[in-house]
Amino acid sequence: MNNIIVKAERLTKVYNKGVGGDVFALRDVSLEIHKGELIAIMGASGSGKSTLMNILGCLDKPTEGSLFFEEKEVSKLGDKELASVRNKKIGFVFQSFNLLARTSALENVELPLIYSDKVNVTKLAKDALNLVGLADRVHHHPGELSGGQQQRVAIARALVNDPDIIFADEPTGNLDTKSSYEIITLFQKLNKEGRTIVLVTHELDIAEHAKRIIKVSDGRIVSDELNNSPRNAETELNKLVKEVKNEN
C-alpha cells in the first residue's frame, strides 16, 4: 500500500542497566501507520510507550529491528538526511512542552523553520499560532502563558513546517481536564483536515477520542484495534463549559 507513512518491523529496544541487568523497553514490535490515521497508544507507566514513540518519530534508534519512514530505512540515513526528515516530515509534541524560555511564542514556533529552506518564516509561524487559537499571544513568553496555551504553542511548532505526521507523547499529561479537551479538540480538527496523528496517553478517557487504539504492555503490543465510534472532544468541551456555568 502506498499510504503507509511509518512501518516498524520487529523493533526491540534494550537499555543496559548495569547491576539490575538489561531492561527490555520494547520487544519485537511491528506496526504500520497509514496516512490520515488518528492513533492512541495506551499502556501503564513503564510499558514502553515513549520508547516506541521516540523510535517511530526518528528521535531514537532501536536496538534491533528496522524502521521505514515513507519507504526509506531510517538507520541508513545520514545525519543531514535524518535531520531533514525530522524537520520536514515529522512534528513532535512533548508532555513537558519543551518551549525555549525567554523566547516569544512566535520565535518558539519559528524554530523548525530556522532549519528549513522556507523564506516567509514569520508569516508561517503566525499562521500556525492562528490555527491553534493563539493569534493574540504571539509575543508572550512561555512564562506568561498557561499550561494549555504553552502546549498549543508546542503544537503550533509541530505544525508549522506542514509535516506528514505528528507525534504527541502525553500531550495532556500536564494539563487540567478543560485544557486537555481543548488540545484533543485541536488534534481531532487537525486530523479531520487530513493530518496523521499519533498520541500517547495512559488515560482511556483520552484514548477513546482516537480512531485506532494500540495497547502496550511490558514492551509488547497486546492489542491493536480500530475504534469505530470515537468520542468527540468538542461536544464534551462544550458540556464541560456549561457544567461550570451551571455550578456558578
Added chain:
Amino acid sequence: MRTKRILKNAFKNLWKFKLRSFLMMIGIVIGIIALTVIVSVGFGAKGLVMERVKKFGLESLMVTAGGGVQISQMGSTGQLTATLKLDDAEFLKREIPAIKEIAPFNRKGNADVKYFEKATTTTLLGITPSYASVWDWDVTEGEFITDEDMAALNRICLLGPTVQKELFGEKDPIGEQINIGNIQFEVKGILQSKGTSPGGGDMDNRIMIPLSTFMRRVANVDYLAAIKILLHDSKEMNTTVENINSILRERHNISTGVPDDFTIITPTEVTKMAEKISGTFNLFLALLAGISLITGGVVVANIMSISVNERKKEIGLRKAVGANSKDIMRQFLFEALAVTFTGGIIGIILGGVGAKLLGVIMQMPISVSWESILVGVVSSSIIGIIAGIQPAKRAAKLQPIEALK
C-alpha cells in the same frame, strides 16, 4: 539563509543571556584594549623614530663633546668636555673624503636677551654658514650668517620665531639692536620655524650667532659642543665612524684602554634609543594583553562548556525539530564568536580612546591605525573559534532524545 538565521540567533542569545555574555566578554575586552594600545603606540613610536631619523638625516652623524653621551642629554646645558676643537672639525673635513660638509657649533642654554624693556631667555647657538645646509635650516627673512661674519667676529644674530614674537611682536626686527647678555647684536635674519622637537622642546626658541663671535666675544672658550657631519653617501657611514674615531683619539692623545672623550651619534643610534623608550612600555602591555586574552579565552571556553551542559535540553529540542549536527556546531561556534567579536569591538573602541589619551599625555603622535583594528578583530575572532570549538563539537554530538529527559 540558514547560516544567516543561525548567526542572527547567536547574537540574540548573546543579548538574552546578558550576564553570561558579560562575564565571557570581560577578559577579551581587557585583552583587546591592551592589544589596541600596544599596536597604536607601537605604530606611534615607529612614526616617532622615523620622524627623528628624518630630522636627523640618514647621511648625517654627529660628534659631541664628552664620552657616553645619551641622545636624551644632547640638548642639555651641563658643563662640556673642553677637548673638541674647531681644528678637529677642520681636520676631519680635510682628511676624510666621504665627508661632504661639517657644521661645528657651540651652545649656551640660558641666555638672557633684551630689546628695550622686553626680555626673555633662550638657547644661544654659535654656528657656521654651513649650518644652514647641514641642518636644512635657513632664514625666512633677512640673511644667514656668512663667512665674512665669521672672519670679522660680527655681532649679528638670527632669531627663532618664538624669540622674535617675544621681543618684537608684530614689529619688523631686521636691523634692530638687541642685547645678548651685555653685548649688543644686530638682527640679521629670522629663522625658519621648526616646531617642537621630538623630545617636546621648542626648536623655535633659539638665537644663532657666528661661531667665532660666540667663542671669542660671548663665551670666551676654544672648544665646541658638537660637530654635525654630512656625508656624500649613507653607505659610507660605518667606515667614516671608524675613521673619525681613530683620528680623534689620536688627536686627543687617548691611549688604548682609556674611553673616548667624545661620542659619535649615527641615525642607527637615534633609532635604537627611541625604540628602547617605547620597548619597555610595550613589553608590559604585551604581557597584559597576552595574559588577559588567554584568561579571557579560557573563561569563554569554560562558560561555553557549562552552557552546553545546561542547554542539553535545548540542543536536543533543536535536533528534534530538524537541526543537523553541523547546525548545532555552527550555533555554538557563532555564540562564542559573537561574544569575543563583540568584546573585541568594545576593546578596540576603548583601546583607541585610551591610546589617544596616552598620546596626549606622552606627547606622541598616536593614531588608531587600521592595523590595530585588524589585529583586534582577527585576534578576538581567533580566540572565539579556539574557545568555542570544543564545546561546539560536544554540543553537536548530543542526540535529540536529550530533549526528553
